[in-house]
Amino acid sequence: MKLSPELAALKFIAEYFSDCDGALLSGSVVRGEETSTSDLDIVIFQKDLPNAYRETFYAFDWPIEVFVHNFASYNQFFESDRNRARASLARMIAEGKIIREHDFIQKVKKEAEELLEAGPEPWSEETIQSKRYMVTDVLDDFIGAENPKEELWIANALADLIHEFILRTNQQWLGSSKWVYRALLAFNPMFAEKFYEAFHTYYRTGEKKLIIALIDEVLAPFGGRLAEGYSAGK
Template sequence: MPRMITEGIVLKDKVILDGIKQEAETLLHAGPERWDEATIKLKRYFLTDVLDDFIGTSNRSEAIFIAGTLAELAAEFVLRTNNRWIGSSKWIHRSLVEFDVDYAGAFTEAFDLFYTTNDKSKVIHIVEGILEPHGGRLFAGFSLGKGS
């Protein structure tokens, strides 16, 4: 919403709109609320789970849908752990480009390679690279609903 407000064109000028646009710009530049360690751990777990499903399936139809989920979760993880806004649909790509144009290209290329040739290697590499600075894949010792 803040992006839509800052990029929108005012059709009927009212004094109040300048303040709203300024507030939206401030929100955009500040970035989203930072994820705490518990959230990062939870997101690592789910990203690891989907990555393992992707690696483990030999069913092309399943892999296509798993890859879609993996792309969304991986983009969310890399953007949010770098204090960046996320989006959905076309805004995922736009948010990745805004974060790092070269990284967005490599991310897109990895998934395009999978979709066109069934080669999973670059997707796996991208996702493992996203997880690595935060401790890598997470399964061992992880549980929900129990005290640590």
């Protein structure tokens, strides 16, 4: 029988990183969202490590991703998380379950939780206008598209742009892949459902109206669509 995530993680640490100073088990198995293809995400701290690295293993019937840091390297990744508005390492540490205790782990978890609470760097007015113009430009392509093979990829671009716009203008963390919907859901469940319905309807039927209405709703508080009069670098 396959070992439980926590027991597999404990055995893995004992065998592969026995001299580490602290470790956390994170990811879907901690959130109770694991699937048949889930792996174990383990964040490891080793005080004397020269540099951070990531490595993949298969052990104890589990695929395992390890993120190994010293007592300072995580700061650079936290800063990158904030600048990119994607809380990767910070989220893993904040939600992680401690499987090897160390006083330092509590300190880092607190920092991660504070970073998540603070949110990413806010967009400047210039950035908002630039992104508003980009959304409008791609929306025009979508409305006017006549080739369904091209139109599909325009829709994909719009999904990414509008997810970014609504979250960043509200100083929320972004997602990617399955985390796009999760990020929207964490921000506003009603909007997440509206977003899903708009794009799901389009992908099933080719009907564009819900996507167009959704984008106009998102842009409205910022002046709506932007094309004529926009200038950059003038």
